Amino acid sequence: MDVRSLVSGETEGDAGARALRASTGARRRSALAVRRARWHLAGIVALLAWTLPPFLYLVMLSIKPERILIDRSALFFVPTFERYRDFVASGLAAPIWTSLVTSTLGGLGTVVLAGLAAMTFRFLDFKAKTVLFLLILLPRMFPPVTTLIPIQLTLKALGLIDTKTALVILFIGFEIPLATWILHTFFADVPRELAESAALDGASLPAIVTKILLPLAGPGLLAAFILSFIFNWNEFLFPLIVTSFNARTGSVAIMSFTAGYKKLQWGALATLGVIMTIPVVLFVLAFRQSLVRGFTAGALKG
Amino acid sequence: MGMKWAALGSGRFYFWIMAMPAVLYVAAWRLAPAVYTLWLGLHQYNIVYDAAPRWNHLANFLQILRDGALRQSLGLSAQFAVIAMTAEVLIGLAAALFLDTDPPGRNLLLGVFLMPMIMAPVVVGTAWGTLFDRTVGYIPYVLRLLHGPQLQWMATPGTAMFALLVADAWEWAPLVTLLLFASLQAIPREHFEAARVDGASGWQLFRRIILPQITGMVLVAAGLRLMDAFLELDKVFVMTGGGPGSSTQFVSMFIYKQAFQFYELGYASAVITVLLAVLAVAYWFYLRSYYRTLEAANL
Secondary structure, eight states: OOHHHHHHHHHHHHHHHHHHHHHHHHHHHHHHHHHHHHHHHHHHHHHHHHHHHHHHHHHHHHHSOGGGTTOTTOOSOOOOOHHHHTTTTTTOHHHHHHHHHHHHHHHHHHHHHHHHHHHHHHHOOOTTHHHHHHHHHGGGGSOGGGGHHHHHHHHHHTTOTTSHHHHHHHHHHHHHHHHHHHHHHHHTTSOHHHHHHHHHTTOOHHHIIIIIIHHHHHHHHHHHHHHHHHHHHHOOHHHHHHOSSTTOOHHHHHHHHSSGGGTTOHHHHHHHHHHHHHHHHHHHHHSHHHHHHHHHHHHHHO | OOOOOGGGTHHHHHHHHHHHHHHHHHIIIIIHHHHHHHHHTTEEOBTTTOSSOEEOTTHHHHHHHHOHHHHHHHHHHHHHHHHHHHHHHHHHHHHHHHHHTOOTTHHHHHHHHHHHHHSOHHHHHHHHHHHTOTTTOHHHHHHHHTTOOOOOGGGSHHHHHHHHHHHHHHHHHHHHHHHHHHHHHTSOHHHHHHHHHTTOOHHHIIIIIIHHHHHHHHHHHHHHHHHHHHTOOHHHHHHTTTOSTTTTOOHHHHHHHHHHTSOBHHHHHHHHHHHHHHHHHHHHHHHHHHHHHHHHHTO
16 A cells, blocks of 8 residues: 555545435435425326316316216216307307407507507606606506496497497507506617617608517517407406497306306306307417516506 | 607607507596596486486485495405405415426416416306306215215305305416516525525425515505405306395495496496595505515516
8 A cells, every 4th residue: 555545545535425425415305306296296286176177167068968968977978069060050159259359459459559658658758748657557546347337328329339349449448558558568678779869860750660669569569469358358347238239249148148048058158168268278378478477567557 | 767859850749649549548438437437426317217417415425324235245345355365365375386496387387377367257257156056066066975065055145155255266366376476486596595504494484585575565466356356246247146135246246236227327326436435545555565565576
């Protein structure tokens, strides 16, 4: 044994001790990882068990054959798609179409008006700016029920009761405050200097808006449109009081199944529920990121 | 901030014009109706009997003081709002804490969990109303299999209220999760590590490190839910219609019935006025904690 080996022996001992410590550390860490994985599994199961059953139940009810509809022990059966096939013939397609058209037009109108306003509030300083901005946001503090009676009286006076026009007019107004706020937060990401220097270089206003602001605000506009669409699509109280038959929406049609002679048509009710949910689910899956941001901004504004 | 667009010249004016459609639209369809409601509350106006609104010396407000049905509705709404809010904060917080531990597929899980709050409230009501139904619903069925109590869920006052609470918690706990998850993610991870090294238990970690950081957002979320649940209407419409009797006739339903079934537009407007006053006070408290939270979180 030379000096080197003595030295190395010592080092080996040291290394051994370190290795021992490391291996117990690793064992503890892997035990921790196993426990963590179990916790995660339990949590995921709990989360899905809380969220999914009502969805699955509606889907199941919509494809369960009529004769075993109330036989709840029948969890497995040959599905029937008759109700979806008969959907158009049963006259339920009309309310869904109304919802689709009015929600889309309402959302577009909202985005155009709110987009123009948000741009001004973000990029221009002028007297009364704060007052006007607050004026737009103010309605968020009144619950919709406060406008119910005058709106019904007004639409009656204008002869617009039970028309799609009435719904579009209302839908545009409902979401302007929310959309203005969301777009304002999205426009906040656009550097002011960009627009400012373009203006100093003599670019015209339409050029600034179309060449600089709109392309940069694309994701915000999309989020504002989708959120407006979803809220319009889900709206219930106003369609209920300003429409009766010709322009009733999907949510009003659902309501007609929960009372009166249609009360026991569970299958058709569930089918309508599923169809009402499909666009919402698609939007959420496709645009989760920007929707989450929009929702957070919308909720926090209050 | 003070950018003056001298260079834009008359363009400045057009820019200003751009904001006007939205402002006028909101003024016409949101603000004017609200003001008209306040005005109408001071008048007798039954759309069947009265040709025009007629000043009635605050009789509507005197009637509000004597109206037992309204008092019951307000009580029910308050009860519903407080219980729903509590349940939603607890469930929402639990889900947010869980998602904050980074389980596999976290973002997809969050997306799925958020679905109930994005779908139509009437569909939420439909799903739960059917689940609780005696003939097709699974909740009474499973209870029967377990030899549990046989209840007429939607036809008994207490259980109808319970069903509405479950539906509301299912729909809105995700909102609490969404807000709390954002503020949990903002807590620096080093704080957890440091506490773990010091041997803090899970509970201590939550109590000492996490809770102080998210208290503000919990209050904001609770305030949002409290005010919204107080005005709940859509699910009541499809699940109970306010019944059995008037046991789930919350205040929005009360207003709806006064206005559109009894046509007492003046009285309904007066009730809305009182409601607005109550909500304004709540809103003031809410905004206080809201701005403190935003300042602290720098959102």
